[in-house]
Amino acid sequence: MGLTQETVAELAGISTRWYQQIESGRRTPSGRLLLRLCAILQIDARLFYGTVGLDPAQLNWLDQSDHQAG
Secondary structure: OOOOHHHHHEEEEEEEEHHHHHHHOOOOOOOOHHHHHHHHHHHOOOOOOOOOOOOHHHOHHOOOOOOOOO
């Protein structure tokens, strides 16, 4: 896609540092943030949680709020 970390972070509404920590595995995004990042990066979020084929109503963890340092 050619997106920089800065661009992805800006589009997701988080700091570049926060995104870098997610990318390096030092932070775990909330369900909501994961969905935003996957939309930006054009990735199916269900692949991260092994939920392909599940009823979307079973995915209530997607409503978690984001916890970010800014």
